[in-house]
Amino acid sequence: MSLTVPEVFPASLSEIIPDSLPETMLAAVLYGQEDVRIEQVPVPHAGPGELIVRVSAALTCGTDLKVFRRGYHAKMIHPPALFGHELAGVVAEVGEGVTNFAVGDRVMPINSAPCGECYFCKRAQENLCEDLLFNNGAYAEYFRISARIVAKNTMLVPPHVSLEHAALTEPLACALHGFQDSNPRPGDTVAVIGGGPLGLMIMHVASLAGCKVIAVVKHDAQAAIARALGAAHIVQTTIAEDAVSAVRDLTPDKRGVDIAIEAVALPETWEQAVEMVRNGGLVNFFGGPETGTKVQFDTNRLHYGDLTLKATFHHTPAICRDAFELIAGGKFKAGLFITGHAPLSELNGAFAQLLNRGSQGNQIKTAILPASGLEPAAGKVEALP
Incomplete structure (x- = not known):
């Protein structure tokens, strides 16, 4: 399973973001245990404080693989539902009141955001927030970023960083938290x-x-x-x-x-x-x-x-920014963690491959590209020396 990843940007922004969003989009819908269907669903629109992002890359991860196998996630997903949470893309629509982002911006939203008001947040333990808000639905052509995540946990991606590498920020934040802890x-x-x-x-x-x-x-x-x-x-x-x-x-x-x-x-x-x-x-x-x-x-x-x-669980907004800077700074070998590419239509095959060949350790993450040709990688995927 592979997909050619272009190395040049599209000629104009209109090739990335249409003048108006379509009425429907392709998205992966989880119905139950190992039951994921690629369907046409309504394109979301931005409410106050929200963003709609055209997804450039959504990465497979261990949590999504567990969700795929079990058919649910107790805290985050109850089928039928869109799922997937590691992504980066290009802003396609801006909700009322959003001033820090504009259509065409390259962004990376983290999958959650704390409330900032509960007992744990006030003790600088935002990872244990009693009202931790999660976002899901990355395996789709368009993705809605909720207002709290826009305000607290969405980052602009600089031009020199590929969006599929930026999408590694959330799992890296978990790893960095565990190490620092x-x-x-x-x-x-x-x-x-x-x-x-x-x-x-x-x-x-x-x-x-x-x-x-x-x-x-x-x-x-x-x-x-x-x-x-x-x-x-x-x-x-x-x-x-x-x-x-x-x-x-x-x-x-x-x-x-x-x-x-x-x-x-x-x-x-x-x-x-x-x-x-x-x-x-x-x-x-x-x-x-x-x-x-x-x-x-x-x-x-x-x-x-x-x-x-x-023990260490999840991450905090501050740690997410540290992880993002580690990727943007170039020291972190992001390319080694993406071992395959696939279109959205082959998501089930990507999970099957991770379950089979992944058990031998030769598959780490697959970048699902919902819109082929939308966003290039900044250089080719790295190979092991």
């Missing part, structure tokens, strides 16, 4: 368990921050990209005890790593992380297992090892 220091040794998109992002962020990264992955493809993203060492095994021993063998006196970040969301890898970290170290349970999952820890190890255990 682990209180790292330059020179720390950080073990990251898991070679999925977010695990790989955490590895890359940690490497860019001057940490020594040990990547704990299963597959050859994951090992290759982890090296390309700055991992100093690769531990590739499916046996938990071997992984713990291999990680400890890479640290002075086998004492363990300073920080262990779990990004798999399985009870056995949560337990592994605790065994990998040194006395006085920190474990971040970044991956969230299913509700009701139980784990077992040696209380002696936790207490006398003086371990810090924590």
